[in-house]
Amino acid sequence: MxxxxxxxxxxxxxxxxxxxxxxxxxxxxxxxxxxxxxxxxxxxxxxxxxxxxxxxxxxxxxxxxxxxxxxxxxxxxxxxxxxxxxxxxxxxxxxxxxxxxxxxxxxxxxxxxxxxxxxxxxxxxxxxxxxxxxxxxxxxxxxxxxxxxxxxxxxxxxxxxxxxxxxxxxxxxxxxxxxxxxxxxxxxxxxxxxxxxxxxxxxxxxxxxxxxxxxxxxxxxxxxxxxxxxxxxxxxxxxxxxxxxxxxxxxxxxxxxxSRMEGRTDDMLVVRGVNVYPMQVERALLDVDEVGRNYVITLDRPEDLDRMSVAVELTQEAFTDDMRELNALQRRIERRLQTELDISVCVELHEPGELPVSDGKAVRVIDNRDQEK
Incomplete structure (x- = not known):
């Protein structure tokens, strides 16, 4: 059924x-x-x-x-x-x-x-x-x-x-x-x-x-x-x-x-021919101690090529004015995601509490690719 x-x-x-x-x-x-x-x-x-x-x-x-x-x-x-x-x-x-x-x-x-x-x-x-x-x-x-x-x-x-x-x-x-x-x-x-x-x-x-x-x-x-x-x-x-x-x-x-649910057959994302589950992204992000409590995945298709970006909140302790430290952390998170997903991902770092939240289920994925056709 x-x-x-x-x-x-x-x-x-x-x-x-x-x-x-x-x-x-x-x-x-x-x-x-x-x-x-x-x-x-x-x-x-x-x-x-x-x-x-x-x-x-x-x-x-x-x-x-x-x-x-x-x-x-x-x-x-x-x-x-x-x-x-x-x-x-x-x-x-x-x-x-x-x-x-x-x-x-x-x-x-x-x-x-x-x-x-x-x-x-x-x-x-x-x-x-x-x-x-x-x-x-x-x-x-x-x-x-x-x-x-x-x-x-x-x-x-x-x-x-x-x-x-x-x-x-x-x-x-x-x-x-x-x-x-x-x-x-x-x-x-x-x-x-x-x-x-x-x-x-x-x-x-x-x-x-x-x-x-x-x-x-x-x-x-x-x-x-x-x-x-x-x-x-x-x-x-x-x-x-x-x-x-x-x-x-x-x-x-x-x-x-x-086991815990490891994804859904209908939430699988296909990015540049690679199957990606949002849970894989979460696992990779939370392996990084400096990553905070919220993140959002955005999918776009500029010039007919899939692009995946992840906006990530940092912990209060990790957020700094030192751009060299932030850039190094950004690259480290991107490498961790690429290892997990086998595709390149652009990471955007945010202060704690900066990303939108919901009282209900979290909105973790924004797929803009259909609107861009």
Whole structure:
């Protein structure tokens, strides 16, 4: 099944449960076309909440934790999914939603937030605000666990969030079509996300041949729901690229582990004939200590030749008036990107906080090539 099948049957042409058994709808943003609709019966909500709550428990959460859900509520699945699961586990749950960074930090300070759910790029924005306000999160806040999801991110970015907050950061995978977050979650070992195998059947396939890849090889994640009542899906192509991890996890769980998402089949950029994933750019950038918390990739086509440039914020310590130092750093970052991507990249250095930010998912790629045809 493909996303277009859901769109072609908008809003609920593929639902299998009668409407009087549905208790909730969630709807995608529709930014890439007609939105998709997900329906839930009472049991669907219970199964979804239980899957997430099990993941939370494997990361040490329980009664006594204060869980701040700094994620969009409303028609999106992320906020409400985490909210209901937090309450099911007995956490005191704060429906903070997204945005209003000053209020987010005020809530953390007022209620002693111990657990946070947040988009990775927004976590960096919160850290930047704390820097400006003279707040040291590891000293002045009580956050000990952070769940991130909603957008691809590298291991390097995870470590920067951990260092900034002084907390453990766990990855969570989900997509609205399957119910929302909680398809797979990391445990305390932080070595892959355990699949909820009583809820989903997972295949990792070659996106071109649709044949299974060997364990440990990257491929497209294809999912079948096992317990969905409202709108079950069979062999749904997620477009997410990941790999099944071999061997058992140190935590002892028998549920198979999925790697972090390593890109999407539909976010691959072709630059001068070379396939480039935005996650490769992030990995290379965050290998450089002087690189800060924000970057933007821009693609242009002057004189019919693809050009890729990356605007990069530096850390406060790295930014200097010494042009020789900045030029040397610029060349070092460009070399690191060329080694990773196998193409030349132009790097522009910026002061901390100079690049645009969003309360929602970060806009990392601006492709101007179509407009320049």
């Amino acid at each position: 493909y996303k277009r099948d859901l769109r072609d049957n908008y809003p609920d042409g593929l639902f299998t449960a009668p409407r009087d058994e549905l208790i909730r709808y969630h709807v995608s943003s529709g930014t890439t076309g007609k939105p998709t609709v997900v329906g839930y019966t009472k049991r669907d909500i219970e199964n979804w909440s239980e899957s997430l709550a099990r993941g939370f428990s494997s990361c040490g959460l329980g009664k006594g934790d204060v869980f701040q859900v700094s994620y969009g509520y409303g028609l999106f699945t992320g906020g409400l999914g985490f909210h209901y699961a937090g309450e099911l586990l007995g956490c005191m749950t704060i429906p903070a939603s997204s945005g209003n960074t000053e209020r987010q930090i005020h809530l953390m300070q007022s209620f002693g937030t111990t657990v946070l759910h947040i988009i990775p790029s927004y976590a960096l924005r919160v850290l930047h605000f704390c820097d400006q306000a003279g707040i040291a999160p590891s000293r002045d806040l009580s956050v000990r666990v952070i769940f991130v999801g909603g957008e691809p991110h590298s291991e390097q970015l995870r470590r920067r969030i951990e260092e900034g907050f002084g907390a453990k950061v766990y990855n969570c995978y989900g997509l609205s079509e399957m119910a929302g977050p909680g398809i797979a979650m990391e445990c305390m070992a932080q070595d892959g996300m355990h699949l909820c195998e009583d809820q989903y059947l997972l295949e990792v396939l070659d996106p071109e041949t649709l044949e299974p890849v060997e364990e440990g090889q990257i491929g497209e994640v294809v999912l079948t729901t096992l317990r969905r009542e409202a709108n079950p899906l069979i062999r749904y192509r997620t477009r997410d690229m990941a790999r099944l991890l071999p061997a058992e996890c140190a935590c002892g769980s028998a549920h198979r582990r999925l």
